Amino acid sequence: xxxxxxxxxxxxxxxxxxxxxxxxxxxxxxxxxxxxxxxxxxxxxxxxxxxxxxxxxxxxxxxxxxxxxxxxxxxxxxxxxxxxxxxxxxxxxxxxxxxxxxxxxxxxxxxxxxxxxxxxxxxxxxxxxxxxxxxxxxxxxxxxxxxxxxxxxxxxxxxxxxxxxxxxxxxxxxxxxxxxxxxxxxxxxxxxxxxxxxxxxxxxxxxxxxxxxxxxxxxxxxxxxxxxxxxxxxxxxxxxxxxxxxxxxxxxxxxxxxx
Amino acid sequence: xxxxxxxxxxxxxxxxxxxxxxxxxxxxxxxxxxxxxxxxxxxxxxxxxxxxxxxxxxxxxxxxxxxxxxxxxxxxxxxxxxxxxxxxxxxxxxxxxxxxxxxxxxxxxxxxxxxxxxxxxxxxxxxxxxxxxxxxxxxxxxxxxxxxxxxxxxxxxxxxxxxxxxxxxxxxxxxxxxxxxxxxxxxxxxxxxxxxxxxxxxxxxxxxxxxxxxxxxxxxxxxxxxxxxxxxxxxxxxxxxxxxxxxxxxxxxxxxxxxx
Amino acid sequence: xxxxxxxxxxxxxxxxxxxxxxxxxxxxxxxxxxxxxxxxxxxxxxxxxxxxxxxxxxxxxxxxxxxxxxxxxxxxxxxxxxxxxxxxxxxxxxxxxxxxxxxxxxxxxxxxxxxxxxxxxxxxxxxxxxxxxxxxxxxxxxxxxxxxxxxxxxxxxxxxxxxxxxxxxxxxxxxxxxxxxxxxxxxxxxxxxxxxxxxxxxxxxxxxxxxxxxxxxxxxxxxxxxxxxxxxxxxxxxxxxxxxxxxxxxxxxxxxxx
Numbered sequence: 001x002x003x004x005x006x007x008x009x010x011x012x013x014x015x016x017x018x019x020x021x022x023x024x025x026x027x028x029x030x031x032x033x034x035x036x037x038x039x040x041x042x043x044x045x046x047x048x049x050x051x052x053x054x055x056x057x058x059x060x061x062x063x064x065x066x067x068x069x070x071x072x073x074x075x076x077x078x079x080x081x082x083x084x085x086x087x088x089x090x091x092x093x094x095x096x097x098x099x100x101x102x103x104x105x106x107x108x109x110x111x112x113x114x115x116x117x118x119x120x121x122x123x124x125x126x127x128x129x130x131x132x133x134x135x136x137x138x139x140x141x142x143x144x145x146x147x148x149x150x151x152x153x154x155x156x157x158x159x160x161x162x163x164x165x166x167x168x169x170x171x172x173x174x175x176x177x178x179x180x181x182x183x184x185x186x187x188x189x190x191x192x193x194x195x196x197x198x199x200x201x202x203x204x205x206x207x208x209x210x211x212x213x214x215x216x217x218x219x220x221x222x223x224x225x226x227x228x229x230x231x232x233x234x235x236x237x238x239x240x241x242x243x244x245x246x247x248x249x250x251x252x253x254x255x256x257x258x259x
Numbered sequence: 260x261x262x263x264x265x266x267x268x269x270x271x272x273x274x275x276x277x278x279x280x281x282x283x284x285x286x287x288x289x290x291x292x293x294x295x296x297x298x299x300x301x302x303x304x305x306x307x308x309x310x311x312x313x314x315x316x317x318x319x320x321x322x323x324x325x326x327x328x329x330x331x332x333x334x335x336x337x338x339x340x341x342x343x344x345x346x347x348x349x350x351x352x353x354x355x356x357x358x359x360x361x362x363x364x365x366x367x368x369x370x371x372x373x374x375x376x377x378x379x380x381x382x383x384x385x386x387x388x389x390x391x392x393x394x395x396x397x398x399x400x401x402x403x404x405x406x407x408x409x410x411x412x413x414x415x416x417x418x419x420x421x422x423x424x425x426x427x428x429x430x431x432x433x434x435x436x437x438x439x440x441x442x443x444x445x446x447x448x449x450x451x452x453x454x455x456x457x458x459x460x461x462x463x464x465x466x467x468x469x470x471x472x473x474x475x476x477x478x479x480x481x482x483x484x485x486x487x488x489x490x491x492x493x494x495x496x497x498x499x500x501x502x503x504x505x506x507x508x509x510x511x512x513x514x515x516x517x518x519x
Numbered sequence: 520x521x522x523x524x525x526x527x528x529x530x531x532x533x534x535x536x537x538x539x540x541x542x543x544x545x546x547x548x549x550x551x552x553x554x555x556x557x558x559x560x561x562x563x564x565x566x567x568x569x570x571x572x573x574x575x576x577x578x579x580x581x582x583x584x585x586x587x588x589x590x591x592x593x594x595x596x597x598x599x600x601x602x603x604x605x606x607x608x609x610x611x612x613x614x615x616x617x618x619x620x621x622x623x624x625x626x627x628x629x630x631x632x633x634x635x636x637x638x639x640x641x642x643x644x645x646x647x648x649x650x651x652x653x654x655x656x657x658x659x660x661x662x663x664x665x666x667x668x669x670x671x672x673x674x675x676x677x678x679x680x681x682x683x684x685x686x687x688x689x690x691x692x693x694x695x696x697x698x699x700x701x702x703x704x705x706x707x708x709x710x711x712x713x714x715x716x717x718x719x720x721x722x723x724x725x726x727x728x729x730x731x732x733x734x735x736x737x738x739x740x741x742x743x744x745x746x747x748x749x750x751x752x753x754x755x756x757x758x759x760x761x762x763x764x765x766x767x768x769x770x771x772x773x774x775x776x777x
């Protein structure tokens with residue numbers, strides 16, 4: 001629907017597709033959009049038949065930022081609350097166990113950049129544009145970018161992007177670690193969906209365990225050992241692990257259930 | 260005045276404070292006088308509202324060849340420990356800087372020189388520059404926060420060679436591995452650094468101060484950063500610069516940030 | 520040890536110890552025999568004052584095929600066995616003598632994890648790497664969750680772990696997963712050369728530097744406290760005086776580890 005900002009939810013097999021639909025504002029992360037993301041993510045995370053999620057922006061642009069027209073009315077306390085409330089969808093994205101693939105065409109600026117990097121796997125067209133645009137409006141990066149960006153691109157490039165609000169295109173993004181899979185313009189969604197479908201066939205508990213571990217980044221070797229000791233014995237006893245062994249010896253492709 | 264004494268001079272170019280490390284007889288080796296001078300300048304700059312960014316470079320075409328070996332005669336472990344501990348002062352002065360720092364590296368950034376360069380937010384190298392954690396060559400380990408700064412820029416495989424084997428890294432490789440952010444033609448590092456320093460001086464200062472502070476908390480976990488950004492952003496929403504920023508965005512013009 | 524009986528060998532050539540995993544029927548999987556020998560040989564190499572660096576490799580054209588799948592499916596015994604494996608992995612990762620892995624053929628699952636415990640990894644240019652855990656419904660273990668992102672960044676590490684695709688040697692080099700490539704059959708020789716480079720450095724400095732690397736991630740204040748502790752001792756060492764003398768006399772230093 002043209003004028004109403006929302007997050008459309010669709011299913012393609014075991015993949016839930018969340019489309020930021022706020023075309024008039026170039027899919028800006030308005031209060032309405034952020035609010036709509038929460039139940040959409042909750043539903044996808046809770047549904048055992050959903051094994052992967054794709055997040056995409058309607059009509060060829062990912063998300064151009066926050067809703068600047070409202071910012072001027074925010075007191076410091078209200079401003080803090082608005083940013084603090086974002087952890088509802090950020091936790092669902094980063095602490096959930098269902099892997100998320102971003103499909104980025106056009107602009108991923110400001111809050112849009114943060115949204116893309118809160119995903120596990122970033123697919124982008126080579127002419128997509130990434131920018132930590134916050135500084136240009138007198139704000140600091142939020143949406144978890146201070147945590148997600150350096151772990152992908154290293155401290156030097158992260159500081160440069162965040163402090164000068166420089167624009168990085170998809171191609172450079174692939175070189176420096178922002179983009180995992182680079183596509184031709186117009187192909188990001190198709191590729192993202194294909195990646196998500198592959199993830200949907202993987203053993204869900206195993207994928208979830210990897211995702212859970214990285215939500216605690218950074219950690220050292222001893223922390224890794226502790227996380228393994230907690231989770232691997234249970235995984236070893238799972239039906240999916242037994243199915244994998246059965247399929248291996250029978251030279252078949254395993255079918256994983258998430259149990 | 261003896262201009263061969265180790266020192267750090269300060270010049271001002273508009274809103275950019277230029278700090279030049281000089282120890283000409285020893286290729287700008289990082290003597291105690293230099294540590295002190297840097298700390299003193301950083302103190303002055305902290306209360307100087309006219310300065311919005313800092314550029315650090317070395318005099319005479321080289322950045323810094325490292326610690327001064329001639330001063331490392333026999334000392335007890337405790338004396339040595341105290342010597343290293345006193346280096347923490349300049350590290351903290353740079354780390355706590357509210358104003359962004361760029362480094363222009365020509366020639367050698369060896370040992371403490373490498374550590375110093377890595378304390379900057381943004382580093383440009385002349386194409387003949389060379390980087391080396393030369394500590395290892397004489398039986399020492401890295402200091403001046405090298406083990407905190409280097410792994411944040413350079414991935415583990417290369418980082419281990421640099422730290423444990425004292426590999427010499429040239430400018431092109433330094434760019435490739437993220438050790439530096441840009442490479443300029445020989446002799447051009449200063450100009451490139453100044454351009455970046457001026458861009459940073461024109462950027463909104465308060466958000467960058469908080470960004471620098473947040474990143475200084477590395478290795479913060481997700482929730483720590485989320486809390487930090489919420490509090491920081493709250494404080495920023497009401498600033499004159501944010502109001503100017505929102506207006507400029509909606510009016511589709513360039514913002515003019517004052518630092519308040 | 521004969522070719523038929525699985526385990527590991529230890530050979531000391533000057534300052535370099537070479538530990539070779541050999542269980543050809545299981546492509547050097549981490550069987551009881553291989554693990555037991557790895558522990559014993561690492562202990563021996565670390566205790567030998569002449570040894571300054573360790574090379575880890577696999578016999579028969581493969582590095583290590585990981586866990587022994589025929590023994591899988593028993594969760595509670597794994598809970599008992601895992602700390603044992605963690606102690607071995609910790610021993611290798613925290614070894615104060617640098618470790619260089621030489622990979623021919625491939626390193627899969629736990630074999631990949633094992634290789635990534637090393638300080639440097641040399642690979643034949645036709646080798647393949649795979650975080651194959653996911654394919655059998657398991658999570659990456661033996662420290663891969665920590666060691667892999669340290670080498671390739673978080674984005675690429677997640678990709679390698681979640682998709683469990685093969686990573687060919689050339690891509691592994693570009694990603695930072697491995698450090699050098701050689702023609703097939705050349706990994707061991709090159710690993711020994713790198714080990715010799717490590718062996719020529721000052722042993723205490725190398726050990727303290729590695730210990731600092733293994734403390735990552737740490738805060739700035741933690742790092743400053745640790746560097747002062749370590750550097751304090753090194754500045755009072757004989758090897759520093761040798762390093763200084765060699766520098767002023769324009770010759771190669773000969774370090775003793777004191």
